[in-house]
Amino acid sequence: MASTAHPMAVCVAVIAKENYPLFIITIPTENELKFYYTVHTSLDVVEEKISSIGKNTTEARELYLGLLYPTEDYKVYGYVTNTKVKFVLVLESTNTTLRDNDIRTMFKKLHNAYVDMLCNPFYTPGENITSRNFENIVTAMMQQD
Amino acid sequence: MSRQAARGTDIRKVNGELFTLTYGALVSQLMKDYENDEEVNKQLEKMGYNIGVRLIEDFLARANIGRCNDFRETADIISKVAFKMYLGITPVISNWSPSGDEFSLLIENNPLIDFVELPDGHNALNYSNLLTGVLKGALEMVQMDVDVRFVQDQLKGDNLTELRLKFVKRLEDAIPAGED
Numbered sequence: 001m002a003s004t005a006h007p008m009a010v011c012v013a014v015i016a017k018e019n020y021p022l023f024i025i026t027i028p029t030e031n032e033l034k035f036y037y038t039v040h041t042s043l044d045v046v047e048e049k050i051s052s053i054g055k056n057t058t059e060a061r062e063l064y065l066g067l068l069y070p071t072e073d074y075k076v077y078g079y080v081t082n083t084k085v086k087f088v089l090v091l092e093s094t095n096t097t098l099r100d101n102d103i104r105t106m107f108k109k110l111h112n113a114y115v116d117m118l119c120n121p122f123y124t125p126g127e128n129i130t131s132r133n134f135e136n137i138v139t140a141m142m143q144q145d
Numbered sequence: 146m147s148r149q150a151a152r153g154t155d156i157r158k159v160n161g162e163l164f165t166l167t168y169g170a171l172v173s174q175l176m177k178d179y180e181n182d183e184e185v186n187k188q189l190e191k192m193g194y195n196i197g198v199r200l201i202e203d204f205l206a207r208a209n210i211g212r213c214n215d216f217r218e219t220a221d222i223i224s225k226v227a228f229k230m231y232l233g234i235t236p237v238i239s240n241w242s243p244s245g246d247e248f249s250l251l252i253e254n255n256p257l258i259d260f261v262e263l264p265d266g267h268n269a270l271n272y273s274n275l276l277t278g279v280l281k282g283a284l285e286m287v288q289m290d291v292d293v294r295f296v297q298d299q300l301k302g303d304n305l306t307e308l309r310l311k312f313v314k315r316l317e318d319a320i321p322a323g324e325d
Contacts, residue, residue, distance in 0.1 A: 117260075120262050
């Protein structure tokens, strides 16, 4: 398979249940602020989705939220755990090779990495994430093609 | 009598992750209380020692083995029976000293350190130091004074965890004063 320069994701963020960021990493290191802003605005959409789905259905809400909103350059996907920790993935709009299932798999990997990191007795939940293992898994996910 | 007979077969299973998380909570609480890596190492060894002097009784009751004839046999039993029984792993014995009184236990998948990452600035902490105390205490109860220390630690970047055991001397039971 010819390797293109396209990374899978340009930005990955982990947000605590109180809606402050625990971990954000972006690929293009210039203009990081733009991504922080995108992630921040996507939180409103996340909140909307969790509150609306909970009231309408009696069955358990799914963790994967799907496409939150598309901008002209990027697509933003969301995932919420049952402890209200949110994962946000920002993909380039030009990256059409990724299907819904691939994104679900990415979120599952993120969730598993997060849980493993949480089991470290030296990590206090709610703290900024500084685990090298977690960072390695995320960067591997972002650069893979 | 019936309660004693049941001991050999009554091995209650505890979830491995629960065990790992419990040990992790123990170490992180010790870190908060003492704030000094060396002090925490000492406390872990002390606790391990207290566990070891009791654990040896349980081990001898379950394993049903006789006295070891020499230090090599002891090493085999520690690795193949004791570690297997309590932690479910079998460390590799290696690096025997030429005089046969010192050897290494090489552990690849230490269940105590699953998911653990040492925080920065705490490189002096021997996270699994409980093990050194357990071995020392247990062997002391079978009349062996053994020195146990960590040579390599997976949490500090090495490929495996290596424990070095050195036979110091045989302990004689002290005869109480007043008896011949």
